[in-house]
Amino acid sequence: MLDTTGRGVAQSPSAASQRDMRRHNLAAVLRTVAAHGPLSRAAVADHTGLTRAAVSSLVDQLRADGLVAEVGRAPSGRVGRPGTALAVNERGPAGLGLEIGVSHLGACVVDLRGEVRVWLHRDTGNRGRDAAEVLAELSALAGRAIDRAGAEGLRPVAAVLSVPGVVGADPGVLEHAPNLGWRQVAVAGAVPSRGVPLRAENEANLGALAEVWTGSPGPDVLHVSAEAGIGAALVIGGRLFRGARGFAGELGHVPVHPSGPPCGCGARGCLERYAGLEAVRTRAGLAPDAADGDVVAALAARAREGDARTRGALGRAATALGTALTGAVNLMDPATVVLGGAYAELAPWLLPGMRRELAARVTVRPWRDGQLTVSVLGRRGPLLGAALSTVRRIVEDPVAAAPEGGWAGLRG
Amino acid sequence: MLDTTGRGVAQSPSAASQRDMRRHNLAAVLRTVAAHGPLSRAAVADHTGLTRAAVSSLVDQLRADGLVAEVGRAPSGRVGRPGTALAVNERGPAGLGLEIGVSHLGACVVDLRGEVRVWLHRDTGNRGRDAAEVLAELSALAGRAIDRAGAEGLRPVAAVLSVPGVVGADPGVLEHAPNLGWRQVAVAGAVPSRGVPLRAENEANLGALAEVWTGSPGPDVLHVSAEAGIGAALVIGGRLFRGARGFAGELGHVPVHPSGPPCGCGARGCLERYAGLEAVRTRAGLAPDAADGDVVAALAARAREGDARTRGALGRAATALGTALTGAVNLMDPATVVLGGAYAELAPWLLPGMRRELAARVTVRPWRDGQLTVSVLGRRGPLLGAALSTVRRIVEDPVAAAPEGGWAGLRG
Missing domain, CATH: 3.30.420.40 (ATPase, nucleotide binding domain)
Structure with missing residues (x-):
């Protein structure tokens, strides 16, 4: 699950950086065990490029720290007795x-x-x-x-x-x-x-980070989700893009129709007024307490049954999402757009309209349908x-x- | 003008990294001379934290490479004869x-x-x-x-x-x-x-880079400019944000009015249809060959004279720019927005409408008028x-x- 790997740094005699190097190498060994374990010490040495003696000493420390544990014997693929297998600690x-x-x-x-x-x-x-x-x-x-x-x-x-x-x-x-x-x-x-x-x-x-860490959308993702409001997060090279003050990703208040209905934020025609769960629920004619308050489940159930008002509300949300995302794609150039949070459960009724809108509007560079995918985690x-x-x-x-x-x- | 500075790295006996360290220190000395020169060798040593002997050797190489030159004598602020001043080579x-x-x-x-x-x-x-x-x-x-x-x-x-x-x-x-x-x-x-x-x-x-390198908007800037089309570029920490494939910053085709007039790109209601120079010229009723084809100068002259059509066209452009930038500010969170390229010359008639629109729409976080400034370089x-x-x-x-x-x- 944890797929960051990294080779160790060979030990050098320079006295000043010994501590930094050991720290670096501890991380390299732990990353390797996390990504590929259970592994023998010999296999860890092969993966990291460190000597077996160095690996032994580093593993001793990681075991003492409770980060790595021995999990029995594993074949080493080498002549001689099998090595003890190492894995990250489950406790x-x-x-x-x-x-x-x-x-x-x-x-x-x-x-x-x-x-x-x-x-x-x-x-x-x-x-x-x-x-x-x-x-x-x-x-x-x-x-x-x-x-x-x-x-x-x-x-x-x-x-x-x-x-x-x-x-x-x-x-x-x-x-x-x-x-x-x-x-x-x-x-x-x-x-x-x-x-x-x-x-x-x-x-x-x-x-967004959970999706990049556990799913397979790649390291360059614009993740769009509905929870309370509508949020977006851009991950580039596996790292969150936060903007100058940490406020980046406020997709919910991107203007979709500048003269549209007033939004709670004080502006008009924001995406949230069309594609926020509250807006979709209202337009679908659903009571706030439907399905024990789980509006998402209720909307999905009605859409599945073919309810015209619900499908209409979701279609309108999809078009608005596509319009707002056109701006985001033009400005931020994500490799992939992932539909997450509550949107993942509503994806069957959102994707067609979003794809239609994106294909029609993202034209300076060709837009491919495969660039828009659905989160595997959804609301979790x-x-x-x-x-x-x-x-x-x-x-x-x-x-x-x-x-x-x-x-x-x-x-x- | 070149204000990047950096301290040198103290020499260490590690054999493997000697070449890297010399390379790093050559850069540190050159950056220091570029940012603060003319400087004596002693002053370079003070700035970089390197020894005088190391600085002497590095300066010898930079002079041999033609990157640094001696420009006469400068007071060193120390006892003894004045040192020779160093500056980056003007040839x-x-x-x-x-x-x-x-x-x-x-x-x-x-x-x-x-x-x-x-x-x-x-x-x-x-x-x-x-x-x-x-x-x-x-x-x-x-x-x-x-x-x-x-x-x-x-x-x-x-x-x-x-x-x-x-x-x-x-x-x-x-x-x-x-x-x-x-x-x-x-x-x-x-x-x-x-x-x-x-x-x-x-x-x-x-x-955008030129503005950050020579102006004073700080290292976190969204630079918006009109040349042929409308472009935007985000600089964060002095570095260009390019997106996943290098296509970020396509502000001109952000949808402003989704059902608006068709754009040359194939979509409808793009910012370029309202705030592109061609759109402004047409709406202002200006012939393409006015002012020897310098549309920007012609628009500025007419606006200065109080021509109602020109001012109307620029006001409409300003509102559309403000709407599109609301989306960009919400998504990318730049510390400062700089109006550049041809827009810099038209700023007197663009700023009021842009500021009005941004203040009305960027509401989740407070928008300050000072966040929108005008480029010092304009079309250059x-x-x-x-x-x-x-x-x-x-x-x-x-x-x-x-x-x-x-x-x-x-x-x-």
């Missing part, structure tokens, strides 16, 4: 993902392999609700997730909170979440998850991305990602 | 910029200081003209520029050609220039400028950017930028 360090949605809360723990080990979801209407109350509820959910993970020997070392809004320079503060009605909410301190440090991140960004993306962020960070640089007190302190 | 290696516009050709030579030493401009209608004919004419102009530069002791080492169209993976090929009516034109081989290697680059990209940007590209490359890494046969070969 020990883990990532905690948390999520505040407009109509739910979530908590998730993934292990170092990237496997989901705990997944908690709680339906609850958060729109306009007091932030402190919601955060207390989330905190309780986080506690339950940590407990369950602990029972399996997993210890979350950092938490990432997916939020339906803007996170600025301070990753501990949710600056503005229009669909919750929140402004300037300090979330980092308000979710005291047993000392696990927390940072917030926009849900659209996390959904942001929470999964939140939990995976920590695991990715550990595997990329275990020394930098170590918790306060070091990895050894975590085990004690 | 020797230089950058050649070439430009194909819809109604002109250009050639320009800048020295290592970034100063313009040759500037040739030739009005000529290139729309629909045979590419080979235009390239032959450009070749002659390039030859004249090289001759004039040579007379001042300057030797262009590389050429960058500004084109009003799309350059893809192969920098020697102009893939598509709709306003010239050209497709798949191999430009690199067709402009044989006495062995000076040539690559093509989109004019909007070069205009792309050609200047083309010539400066080479000089920037030399100063950033003189070893990598050396011509075939090395710097010494250039002098012979």
Whole structure:
């Protein structure tokens, strides 16, 4: 699942950079084991270009830190006795993902392999609700997730909170979440998850990263999703494009019809007025509490049954999405556009109109239908991305990602 | 003018990286002299953190390569005899910029200081003209520029050609220039400028880079310009954002009114139909050959005189620009938007409407009027950017930028 690989750096006698080199090599060994394990020490040496002696010493440290474990014997493909196989630890360090949605809360723990080990979801209407109350509820959910993970020997070392809004320079503060009605909410301190440090991140960004990390759209993706609002996130070369102040990707308020109906943001004719879930629900004539409040499931069910109003509302959304994405494709040149979040479930009724619109409008360079694909994660993306962020960070640089007190302190 | 600075790397005994380190330190010394010269050797040592002995050796090489020259004596601020002052060479290696516009050709030579030493401009209608004919004419102009530069002791080492169209993976090929009516034109081989290697680059990209290199908008800029069409280029951290395939920044074909008038690209209601120079000229009731074909100057003159049709056309362009830029600002989050190219000359009649539109539509985050500024270079940007590209490359890494046969070969 974790597919970043990298060759090690050969040891050199230069004294000054010894520590940096060991750090680099620890990461190379951990990445290799994560991507290709179970592997023998000899195979790790082959993959990284490091000597067997160096690999042995690095593996000893990674085992002491609880990041790598022996999982029995594996054939080495060499003459002599089979080596012991190494894999990333299925117990020990883990990532905690948390999520505040407009109509739910979530908590998730993934292990170092990237496997989901705990997944908690709680339906609850958060729109306009007091932030402190919601955060207390989330905190309780986080506690339950940590407990369950602990029972399996997993210890979350950092938490990432997916939020339906803007996170600025301070990753501990949710600056503005229009669909919750929140402004300037300090979330980092308000979710005291047993000392696990927390940072917030926009849900659209996390959904996009999760897709790139676990799916197969390639490393250059514009991910478009509907959750509370409409979000977009551009990933180039596997890295999130954040813009100058970290606010990039606000697709929901791109003007589609400049003289269109007023939007909650204060402007007119924004994409959200045509393709936001609330706009589609209203136009489809669906009550807010249909299908126990799961508007997405209700829309999909009605569209499947052939309901004309629902299909009409989704068709109108598709055209508007295609128009707005024409602008995004012209400006940002993504290799692939991925339809994610709730849109993934509605894709059968969105794709035809979107493809028609994109083919008609993206003309300076030829547009290929295959450039628009559907997310494999759908609404699970942001929470999964939140939990995976920590695991990715550990595997990329275990020394930098170590918790306060070091990895050894975590085990004690 | 060249303000990139960087400290040197202290010498270490590691044998393997000696060559890399010398290369890095050569660049550090050259950058320092370019940014702060004239400087004594002692001052260069202070700036870079390198020893005086190392600086002496590096300066010897840079002088032998013709990149740095002694320019007389300068007070060193130290006890003892004044040191000899060093500056980047005003003769020797230089950058050649070439430009194909819809109604002109250009050639320009800048020295290592970034100063313009040759500037040739030739009005000529290139729309629909045979590419080979235009390239032959450009070749002659390039030859004249090289001759004039040579007379001042300057030797262009590389050429960058500004084109009003799309350059893809192969920098020697102009893939598509709709306003010239050209497709798949191999430009690199067709402009044989006495062995000076040539690559093509989109004019909007070069205009944006020139602005960031010579102006003061900061390193995070969305540069919007009208030349043949309408181009945009995003610079983040001083680097061009190119997208996945190098096609980013196609602002001219962002839909403004999805059901609007048909555009030459095949779509409807593109920004170019409202804010392109051709659209503005037509709506202003101006003949194509007004002001000797300089539509921009003619529009500016009429607007200055208070002509209602011209002001109306520019006001309509301003509103459309504001709408399209709302999308770009929401998606890409630039710190500053710079109005460049021909728009700079028309800014007095564009800014009010653009600012009104942006303030009304960019609402999720507050929009400040100061975020929209006007280019200092205007229509000179792309050609200047083309010539400066080479000089920037030399100063950033003189070893990598050396011509075939090395710097010494250039002098012979």
